[in-house]
Amino acid sequence: MNKVAIIGKGHSRFGDRSDVNLAELSFEAIQPALDASGLTAKEIPYMALGSMGVWSEEPLPAVVIAEYCGLTGAGLVRCEAACASGSAAVFNAYSAVMSKQTDLALVVGAEKMKQIDTSTVMEMIGRAGYYMWEFENFGMTFPAYYALHAVEHMEKFGTTEKDLARVAVKNHRYGAMNPVAHLRHEITVEKALNSNVIAWPLKLYDCCPITDGSAALVLASESKVKELKIEDPVWIDAMGFASDTANISKRENYVGLSASVKAAKMAYNIAGISPIDVDVANVHDCFTIAEIMAYEDLGFCEKGDGAQMIRDGETEIGGKIPVNLDGGLKAKGHPIGTTGVSMLVELTKQLREEVKPTRQAPMKNYVALAHNTGGTGHYGFVSILRR
């Protein structure tokens, strides 16, 4: 099997990107990724796109993006794993390089969610829980799904609404320092606690925004890394994957996501590391409670101790394990299919110590972890990167 390296990366500005269409937005990430790799579009044999679509007009975004960016002729696929579509695309391209099917592959995440109104976006995402049993009659929304988790976590472990607010405050603080983030303002615990209720107990500042954005990575085999004289590649050491029931009622409990636990175990096992070896992590904080559960599910602390980690500042720079130093989904934004790719762009920068010193994690082992979930914890991917 080939070792797989990240040799180029690109990232658009996240936010309301009504100034560009999906292909133009993708170009903003793809061209810098190619430039950084010393490659041109026609040298790319395969492209995997993470995109959920429905909020923008093109049903076949991969072909539209490929033509616009000069990639026509390459093998193409659009991967769907809800909010983990980006990781599904990474896994698809990573597998193609690892299995020696190709020496080079491009991964793109692209989503334009602001082309339709907010309540229709809520509708389309809400339908993606389990339409037949949870939406048709009960109108579930994604804030509501994560609220079900928050309520049980609060009851069982004493997690408070203030703890949830603390996650938002941290991620907004780092997001404010990230030039590509959607929400670049700091907030206070009071502001978060006083914001409008979306699905009790989750409030506006517990929820990630609806965002447009793109990200891209060029993946290469070890021989291609040598051939292209890439001096400082970042390696994808492992990718773990898992899933959970479609019906949320069939889960064991609502204090964590078992797909995250399984995917993490698989990734740690393949990489031969344990959670304490990780220098920096990006976790899937679509809602504040999701970040607290992720600390526990990924083994950064014991189950139930997640809130204590945020209270003690353990996931800030200077703490045990800095998390979401790009602002996370909460402040950087969450263009659904882009997120998994964006996480790896950020972690590649962190590993190469390229970000502003104020949001750079200190590196000891040069190991980073990305945690990307989709649906109501339906899909789980965990990736380990190493420089």
Add this chain to the structure above:
Amino acid sequence: MNKAPSLESNRSLIITYNLPISKTSKFWDELKQGKVYATKCKKCGKLVFPPVADCGPCGSSEIEWTELIGNGKIVTFTEVVVKPASFSEEPSYIVAIAKLSEGVKVLAWLSGIKKEKLHIGMKVKLKAKVFSDKKVAYEFVPA
């Protein structure tokens, strides 16, 4: 919606799905009679809700129907305040997951009580619900 120049397409698309229920029609028929049913795999004995025609884990299509008494306890709940487009006319609604005495968990609306009075572990009853337009569903009410 946005200030940047854009073409406002007038080709709107209305999609209404037909939801196939022929293999589980008993469930929907019994709701009309005020009863809520689950299914049980004859091979592995597992009781399942929502009902299924096939048991994936053991690969069997030998299924029997079991009526649920409907006594349950709240496992978790929320109140949906910001609603999706097709529920925009509804007042805020409470969604609960409760575990029934038969062992299965069910997600449904909980009506007849305010969110402030709810707590995990509270007893609820699962009931069939028939709407004026003859549409059927099920809901929890305080026990």
